[in-house]
Amino acid sequence: MKPRFLNSIFGKDRKGIVFTxxxxxxxxxxxxxxxFGSVYLSLASDEKLGQLQLIRTGNxxxxxxxxxxxxxxxxxxxxxxxxxxxxxxxxxxxxxxxxPSSATQTTMQPPPKGLIVSGSRVxxxxxxxAKAKYLAWxx
Amino acid sequence: xxxxxxxxxxxxxxxxxxxxxxxxIIAYQTSQSFENRLSDIASFERLSNLDxxxxxxxxxxxxxxxxxxxxxxxxxxxxxxxxPNVHAEFNASLDSFKNxxxxxxxxxxxxxxxxxxxxxxxxxxxxxxxxxxxNNVINITNSEFNINALDVYFATNSTLLSGYSCSLTMxxxxxxxxxVSGDLxxxxxxxxxxxxxxxxxxxxxxxxxxxxxxxxxTNPGTILITVPNGVYxxxxxxxxxxxxxxxxxxxxxxxxxxxxxxVNLGVKKxxxxxxx
Numbered sequence: 001m002k003p004r005f006l007n008s009i010f011g012k013d014r015k016g017i018v019f020t021x022x023x024x025x026x027x028x029x030x031x032x033x034x035x036f037g038s039v040y041l042s043l044a045s046d047e048k049l050g051q052l053q054l055i056r057t058g059n060x061x062x063x064x065x066x067x068x069x070x071x072x073x074x075x076x077x078x079x080x081x082x083x084x085x086x087x088x089x090x091x092x093x094x095x096x097x098x099x100p101s102s103a104t105q106t107t108m109q110p111p112p113k114g115l116i117v118s119g120s121r122v123x124x125x126x127x128x129x130a131k132a133k134y135l136a137w138x139x
Numbered sequence: 140x141x142x143x144x145x146x147x148x149x150x151x152x153x154x155x156x157x158x159x160x161x162x163x164i165i166a167y168q169t170s171q172s173f174e175n176r177l178s179d180i181a182s183f184e185r186l187s188n189l190d191x192x193x194x195x196x197x198x199x200x201x202x203x204x205x206x207x208x209x210x211x212x213x214x215x216x217x218x219x220x221x222x223p224n225v226h227a228e229f230n231a232s233l234d235s236f237k238n239x240x241x242x243x244x245x246x247x248x249x250x251x252x253x254x255x256x257x258x259x260x261x262x263x264x265x266x267x268x269x270x271x272x273x274n275n276v277i278n279i280t281n282s283e284f285n286i287n288a289l290d291v292y293f294a295t296n297s298t299l300l301s302g303y304s305c306s307l308t309m310x311x312x313x314x315x316x317x318x319v320s321g322d323l324x325x326x327x328x329x330x331x332x333x334x335x336x337x338x339x340x341x342x343x344x345x346x347x348x349x350x351x352x353x354x355x356x357t358n359p360g361t362i363l364i365t366v367p368n369g370v371y372x373x374x375x376x377x378x379x380x381x382x383x384x385x386x387x388x389x390x391x392x393x394x395x396x397x398x399x400x401x402v403n404l405g406v407k408k409x410x411x412x413x414x415x
Contacts, residue, residue: 015145016145019145019148019149022149023148023149023152026152026153026156027152027156029156048173048174048177048178049177051177051181052177052180052181052184055181055184055185056184059184059185059187059188062188063188063191063192066192066195067195117181119184119185119188120188120189120244121188121189121191121192122189122192122193122196122239122240122243122244123192123195123196124195124196124199124200127203127232129196129235129236129239129240131243131244
């Protein structure tokens with residue numbers, strides 16, 4: 001004895017509805033897995049690519065400031081102004097120079113959260129050596 | 140018939156679902172691998188930055204303290220210095236830099252023993268070595284005979300004695316145009332010019348009141364420039380090299396001066412430093 005409501009809606013052959021529901025369920029599971037996977041992957045890759053771009057930009061700017069002897073001036077304003085001319089609009093950076101007897105730091109402060117990368121190089125200042133470091137992040 | 144169609148449809152969709160699932164797993168694994176490579180590249184960027192900055196400082200120290208001026212113009216490479224080159228301040232700076240670098244940066248160390256002793260300078264494109272076997276002796280190794288002309292000029296406060304020697308040996312090619320000249324304190328002028336065979340012994344000797352300043356071509360491809368003890372002399376050595384690698388002409392410290400070892404990545408790098 002078949003339930004009347006099924007017969008009235010889907011007709012006598014219930015194999016069709018079972019089959020359809022089965023396929024829909026299967027596709028939904030696959031799509032859910034795929035969606036989660038895609039979202040996760042895209043987020044993760046974006047962050048890593050962004051990190052690499054930050055590192056490269058930070059390294060390049062620090063190297064240019066070194067080759068132009070601007071880091072050696074240890075003049076915070078000069079370093080900051082020169083750095084700003086090279087920074088991409090979506091990026092910010094802080095530079096810190098640790099010399100044996102002094103330290104120079106540009107004013108820009110990194111955000112409390114988010115992606116922040118760092119790098120360093122050794123520089124030569126009038127016969128002495130110092131460590132120039134940078135922090136870089138997206139605005 | 141309807142049942143078979145439905146079964147075929149079910150099998151097809153199931154295969155499709157599995158294909159999508161498999162592709163998503165492959166994409167995920169590829170992405171993971173990509174992320175690992177990106178991390179490696181980021182580490183290499185840091186390594187390269189540190190290496191290049193250490194090279195730049197080594198060049199700065201050389202320029203400031205070694206007492207040697209190196210210039211490259213076309214195919215002419217010129218070294219200018221005063222012999223004897225004691226370079227104590229240069230050595231102290233190198234020690235200080237080594238100490239600073241190894242204290243403040245992980246994974247990097249300097250091998251400066253040979254630089255402190257010989258100040259070896261290499262022209263990699265022509266395999267020519269310019270170094271100091273002693274403070275008052277410049278030793279140039281040109282084992283592949285890549286020098287077409289060698290011009291050595293002395294300027295000293297010592298006085299020129301009457302005796303001098305200019306014994307140049309010509310032979311089969313390759314040959315070098317050797318020119319040795321000197322200006323001395325009493326207005327004395329010395330010149331010795333001629334084509335020589337670099338595989339044979341040649342000698343140019345300026346006799347001064349304190350001994351002989353000499354340029355000796357000895358053993359195949361070895362050039363010795365000597366200033367006697369007690370004499371201070373500017374020595375300008377200009378080499379004109381053959382043009383096989385003109386665009387790559389540069390002067391560097393030998394490989395192995397900078398050693399970088401990134402344990403986490405399993406990466407080791409032997410570095411040198413460009414001087415000119």
